[in-house]
Amino acid sequence: MSTKEKSLNFIEQIIEEDLKNGLSQAKLRFRFPPEPNGYLHVGHASAICLNFGLGIDYQSPVNLRFDDTNPAKEEQEYVDAIKRDVEWLGYKWAEERYASDYFQELFDWTIELIKKGKAYVDSQTSEEMALQKGTPTQPGVDSPFRNRSVEENLDLFLRMKNGEFEKGAHILRAKIDMASTNMLMRDPIMYRILHEYHHRTADKWCIYPMYDWAHGESDYLEQISHSFCTLEFLPHRELYDWFLDQIYDSNKVRPKQREFARRNLSHTVVSKRKLLQLVEEKLVTSWDDPRMSTISGMRRRGYTPTAIRNFAETIGIAKRENLIDVSLLEFCVREDLNKIAPRVMAVLDPVKLVITNYPDGNEEWLDAENNPEEEVMTFRKVPFSKEIYIERDDFLGFNEDFVGKEVRLKNAYIIKFESIVKDANGTITEIITSYDTDSKSGSGSEASNRKVSKTIHWVSLIHAVKAEIRLYDRLFLEESPDTHKDKNFLEFVNPNSLKTVIGVVENSLKEANEGDKFQFQRTGYFCVDRDSTADKLVFNKTVDLKVTVKNNDKKEENLLNSIPKNINSFFKTNDLEKRQEFEVTFKSTISIIENTDLLLNSFNKSLSNINDKNSLLFANLIIEHSNSLDVETIEIDKLQKLFNFSGASQSNIVRSEMVKAFGSKKYLLDHFREKLSDLKENENDEMVLNSFELLKM
Helix, strand or coil, rough: CCCCCCCCCHHHHHHHHHHHCCHHHHHHCCCCCCCCCCCEEEEHHHHHHHHHHHHHHHHCCCEECCCCCCCCCCCCHHHHHHHHHHCCCCCCCEEEEEEHHHHHHHHHHHHHHCCCCCCCEEEHHHHHHHCCCECCEEECCCCCCCCCCCCCCHHHHHHHHHCCCCCCCCEEEEEECCCCCCCCCCCCCEECCCCCCCCECCCCCCCEEHHHHHHHHHHHHHHCCEEEEHHHHHHHHHHHHHHHHHHHCCCCCCCCCEEEECCCEEECCCCHHHHHHHHCCCCCCCCCCCCCHHHHHHHCCCHHHHHHHHHEEEEEEEECCCCEHHHHHHHHHHHHHHCCCCCCEEEECCCEEEEEECCCCCCEEEEECCCCCCCCCEEEECCCCCCCEEEHHHHHCCEEEEEECCEECCCCEEEEEEEEEEECCCCEEEEEECCCCCCCHHHHHHCCHHHCCEEEEEEECCCEEEEEEEEEECCCCCCCCCCCCCHHHHHEEEEEEEEEEEEECHHHHHHHHCCCCECCCCCCEEEECCCCCCCCCEEEEEEEEECCCCCCHHHHHHHHHCCCHHHHHHHHHHCCCHHHHHHHHHHHHHHHHHHHHHHHHHHHHHHCCCCHHHHHHHHHHHHHHHHCCCHHCCCCHHHHHHHHHHHHHCCCHHHHHHHHHHHHCCCHHHHHHHHHHHHHHCCCCHHHHHHHHHHHC
């Protein structure tokens, strides 16, 4: 739903302005600069997609540079994990760099700053420094060591480097301005003493540069044109530029730091310190626990790189922080898995079902489709026999009035419930049924077309493969667990975030490998966990088939009713950032609505005002982003009406969104492919054509 102007976010606008002002595109260079003190999380994923996405868009190199300036917290394990995560997301870096590559250059520049009287060794304690630094409204006081001679500063700094002093005995500070309104400019620390083993330089250095000194200079040495950081680094920009002023050569590219806002995700924490705390206190099993917000955790849970990239694109880049509902990420995951995950049958709470009139010892191998979203349908064979497993809840749903009730077994026959067997505790252990021999699915018989109350999945008992199935819920019960000043975020950990069951899966999964993804029909999406062995399959639940957010009907109705007003505001504002925020709201709100009647009513209501661009947009949004409403249940004449009026709309936003709505749903594409092709031939708006390109039409 982007406009032509919207296709450039404010970061891209900065780059375009620099190119217009004379910066050669050949000199564009970006970087992703993680600190190897933990695993990357979903927030880093957005930054990765931003920087490497710019590299792709502008055909420019992107460096992966590790900010390894604090060996007390850094490990090679984290370096390796970060590289795996970036590669898994689908990106390749031009060069692998480290801040430690530049320790000698940084040291040499520091010597020159000392000689110029722009840096000095301070011997105060950290408590003394904090007192003399002042407050945001009160200027600082000069350190008693600020006016040491150049000779004394050089001597002390060299001795710091040579390891003659204990940690904390001295630091090196830049001499800037103790009265600056920006407290970061009040003689910031450049070096501190650390007697720690470094994972790359071993014991060579006893002093290590601070982030602010190392970061901009590393950018400069690599000739990074644009250094993008999150918003908390905005106050650091002045210092970034001051340090560059000291070493900048006008014949080289001068890096430019600019900032974008974090996009916080609900029901998660994205602080590496807090994620480490979860691991250390054994509230999760590891950094890659599927409940974690780390990229490794999401990969292990079964999320796909495409889904995470789509999520990053959907939430976009903004200047204001915003809390994004995790259901939007899950929507992106569900949408991608729906296209690629084979459908299989698995029973999570099995109860034995016996078909009394099925021949003893007989078995059939039935055709089952792998994925209805495939362009060319493929099938597999599933075994059927006299005894099968079904979900206990599928039977219990009939309550006590079950005798004579009929259901269809997916890909198989219609069965009729006859009686049940219970154990001494009253638990059902066996369900007795009979089957209609003429009702085999796909046989074309009259009986096979008979309508019954529902279709259920099953697994042949003698062919069943046992599996451990891990069912995950939100790790935190609170939407924003780490924003409560008076409470520890750990108080909101969900004690029921993991439930493990032993179920059975169809025998085609015997050879499934780690990371393989499947849709367990009628249940959800699952992937094979790395704990699987030849003797025991282990599956992680990735995401439900439908949204798991538990909204009551009134709340959902209020959410839907808010969208037309937001659409009106979307069309009225020229603020591109606000438009982007509206887009995120539209998509996430519609995706979490479970009540299909409400969705259908909103769709029909929109069609009653078909000449209004707001209504047209709303109807198309419902089709594209609803995860509950089956478009096949909408009368074809209504879909035809929406297509015709949207295609003739004066709004290129409406036309573009209609292309994405009708072109992304297989059912609609089958019915409207020719009309979409005709529309494309007569279309000359770049934004609408981009929508066709996106769908590869």
